[in-house]
Amino acid sequence: MPFILPLFVKAFLTLFVVIDPVGLVPLYLALVHDRSEEEQSQIAIRAVVVSAVILLAFGLTGAYVLHNLGISLQAFQMAAGVLLFKIALDMIFVHQERETQAEAEEAESRRDVSVFPLAIPLIAGPGSLASILVLSRESTNYYLGLSVVLAAAAIVILLCYLFLLLSRPMAKVLGQIGINVVTRVLGVLLAALAVQYIVDGLLTLLQLPPAEAFALLP
Template structure:
């Protein structure tokens, strides 16, 4: 149980990247009144949590109905996570066009898109929750452990968003970039492990 909990926490923390979401949140909502910032942060976390919960509960049966094995999902999820890790390490989101930045900034409600989806509950997060939910079947109360770790990371993300202005002042853009790149490196290693485990299990079966 402890191994599953630590793996789930590390996976969600790296994939969701609460620290990396802070500068994007500041860019999208930093010029809005404080109460509205808190409302946006709260709604984004609740929507992301609902999406993660849905995939954790329904994702497994849906895969079985489609005839997709957990091994295949591990390989596909690992490839996807590696792609996201490359973006984190090389900060590809910083190369977003000015038109795309202006459009996102001008949205009346940025809590659902792009904050909740795809920044918090993005493809990497959803792939990870499906993989972890499948692995949790071998552990008593495993699914609750996975969901609990997801909730812990989401709560951490919420408080970081609440303190976004202060955190940005303390770390600076360089500090946030350094943390995001380190998390990207860890995510790349985790992605390679997913692919290796999936390929080995697939060949053995």
């Protein structure tokens, strides 16, 4: 089908920007710098497996949950746009702390950091969850669209794993300045995408008759 490739490319680029595997490198190094190479590898594996399960579960059940909560796709899409824009601003200004100070201190004191904060919220965070649900709805066949989006998510998760394994040599090659530059560029792209989400949601509501538009609102 002709829409599969464009949707796959859009889903891959969106999730790559939102999850930002490059930006994970300094965070990962800060959390595991005192661990052995074997332990670092185990942490990376657990982090990507847990995040993949979370993304898959939300992709399969997210629409059902929204329906039962009375939240329309357009409202969710605009909320996702606002959320992604906030993440983009953090990336542009190289704001690397994606959790509260208390959570960060708790993560440093824990022996296992693979689930928190690596899997949640650094990989399977609000932005990636929202993106999967919104992107899967862009196809007329929801389940086919969801399959395409999840396939793109799987590749991004695999890239995250590779980036985590190669974090030490990458940090030496890029340096902190190089990592900041890449993160800022991705942040600008994500900001534009976030605005597009909001605009698309508003246009959909404006094109509907008033009664139908208000019916779509939660």
